[in-house]
Amino acid sequence: MNRTELYAMAQAELDRQQKFRCRLLCCASTPCISSGGTAVYEAVKQAIEAEGLQAEVEAVATGCVGPCSRGPLITVKMEGREDVVYEQVTPEMAARILDKHLRSKPVALDDKMLPADWPFFVKQKKIVLADSGTVDPEKLESYVARGGYTALGHALREMTPEEVCEEIARSGIRGRGGAGYPSGLKWHMVRKAPGEKKYVVANGDEGDPGAYMDRTLMESDPHRVLEGMAIAGYAVGADQGYIYVRGEYPLAAKRLEKAIRAAERRGLLGSRVLDSNFSFRIDIRMGAGAFVCGEETALMASIMGRRGQPVPRPPYPANKGLWGGPTLINNVETFGNIAAIIGNGAEWYASFGTEKSKGAKIFALAGKVNNTGLIEVPIGITLREIVYDIGGGIPGGRAFKAAQTGGPSGGCIPAEYLDTPIDYETLQKLGSIMGSGGLIVMDDQSCMPDVAKFFMEFCMDESCGKCTPCRVGTVQMHRMLDKITNGTATMDDLKRLEELCLMVKESSLCGLGQTAPNPIYSTLRYFRDEYEAHIKDHHCPAGVCQFGAKAV
Structure with missing residues (x-):
């Protein structure tokens, strides 16, 4: 194939798509599939066939749209009209969507429509995900047409x-x-x-x-x-x-x-x-x-x-x-x-991003936030904009406590830094990292020593065992955190935990061990009072930890 043939393929696919009066883009990524997206896609195709609309309407299985917790999702594309996205679509809704958009029937679906000016969409800057949710991932012509x-x-x-x-x-x-x-x-x-x-x-x-x-x-x-x-x-x-x-x-x-x-x-x-x-x-x-x-x-x-x-x-x-x-x-x-x-x-x-961190970054927004899902935002956006504008705030109106970025290698960013821009240098100064893009939001019901223990358990299980500092050090750090969260630790244990973190960081062979102490470092840096409350007062401020349990 040469470039002329490539352009011809693109034009042929665009011409084919334009023959349809309406295209129904059904999300077929893993989150939507897990919530029934395959059944929805099949119901859409059956409804089109039952109505005899094969020449007017096309059903397309696409990739991720973004608001994964609201799936299955369908995007309605019609020439000359603004796209409409439906959330939590059921197979029974397929025929009703056709009635509303092709038959102009007064079908009550407004409660399932995501508004076009929804901050989850408009606050993003999609570069990598620009065509996700639009192209058919299993059809080359669909990508070439874009x-x-x-x-x-x-x-x-x-x-x-x-x-x-x-x-x-x-x-x-x-x-x-x-x-x-x-x-x-x-x-x-x-x-x-x-x-x-x-x-x-x-x-x-x-x-x-x-x-x-x-x-x-x-x-x-x-x-x-x-x-x-x-x-x-x-x-x-x-x-x-x-x-x-x-x-x-x-x-x-x-x-x-x-x-x-x-x-x-x-x-x-x-x-x-x-x-x-x-x-x-x-x-x-x-x-x-x-x-x-x-x-x-x-x-x-x-x-x-x-x-x-x-x-x-x-x-x-x-x-x-x-x-x-x-x-x-x-x-x-x-x-x-x-x-x-x-x-x-x-x-x-x-032109996107900050002076030293260019472009946009994809994040998997999860945890205690109303709108969880996949987002792509310009680097330099503030944590507040992600949590409260794109994420829609904390469920139940509870207080934001921290956000974990960078996964097991990252750290927690407390509420006092909500207006901090998200870029490589700033996160590093705060004791965290950008990482691959995980972003977990925590509210005031989250216990920070328990959060550190969760990530340390992950690192302990995933250590390859090649070097002693990581193989043994992660186990010992987890045991100390377990003592803290069950109320059997002393302040000497906390001191030894900090010393062990430094040893593991400085002497581990690879990045997994070298960064494993980061969740402990960051939670100690910003939430040391919670560690001391567990040790001195045998009290968990978040009400998560059960004291009196035997240490592992």
Whole structure:
């Protein structure tokens, strides 16, 4: 396929879509499927057939719309009219939606309509998720009709690999996997590294509790990830890519596999991409659910068929990665930004965000907040805007207490910093990190020592066991937290806990152990009075902990 044929495919799909008077976009991401979305989609198709409206109405299974707790969701698209989104749709509502929008019948559905000016939608800035909820993730033509693969064609025909790397650098994008390393710098390093065989790896092994950003992107818009990887392969001189998908994401793996095969058949991946001299193949590797495989050296070991355990660095993957070759590893969300950067320009992308943190970031908004779901917001937005505008505030009007960002490697941000902008540097100063994008909101009924114990239990269970500080230290920290939450600890235990946190942080082999103490550090920093209340007064201010239980 050449670029002319690509444009022809896009136009043909647009012409096909425009023949329909109405298109019903049914969310088919994991949250909506789990709440009955498949049955809703089938009911919509049956209602269209029963009414004989096949020539006028199309039902499309799409990706995530965003407000996951309100699913199943249906978006009604009609030419010349504003889109209408229905929440908590049941199979019985399918025929009524058709009656309201095609028969103009006075059907009572207003209580299920999400307002167009709803802050959850209007406060977002969707770049990676721009087409999620609109395109059919299992249909290549649907992605191409939205401009898909034109950025790849532009890069191959009108830019040199060096220019592509420079464009990524000028955009200011930083890795979205957690560390926030400048992506352009990493791309330049891999491009300049000596080696006959180079690789590109997309890390889709997110394991933070409550986080599902990568899963949603892979499920909802798989071709966006593939296009970003192909551009990266051209830029750094790689002809082989791997997507490492978490084992608990079967739907994401299925849709990625289907997308890869469709792209290969049309000459968008494989040999001579878009009739150029560039060849690039992508394969999928499934993880086994080990959190440590999110660390890049453990991830590479797993891809190569070895046990997923980290190794010391240097050498770094950019110089010596898969099978000894220079390897570019980015999070799938990072790759999801690449086509937009190449297509719209580095200056366009850099216009969003802050001085040092550019673009937008996807967060999985969860916990004690009215509107939970997946959001993409400009970096620099305040925590208050996320919690109270997009999230709709705390259920029952309760007081906001803290927000946990960065998962087990992050920390808690207390209410006094609600108006703080969310960016890499600011979060680090507060004792937290951006992380991959988990954001858990807590109200005044949350016990902070108990929160720290929850995350420490996760780290303890997920430790690969290779190094003693992490393997043994996380267990001991969990035991001390357990003593605190059951009222058997002393102030000496609290002192030893702090000393142990420092030892684990300074001597662990990889990022899992080095950051495992972060939830303890941040809760001690802002909520030390709660620890002391548990120890000195045998009292849990939040009323969560039951005292008198025997320590583990």
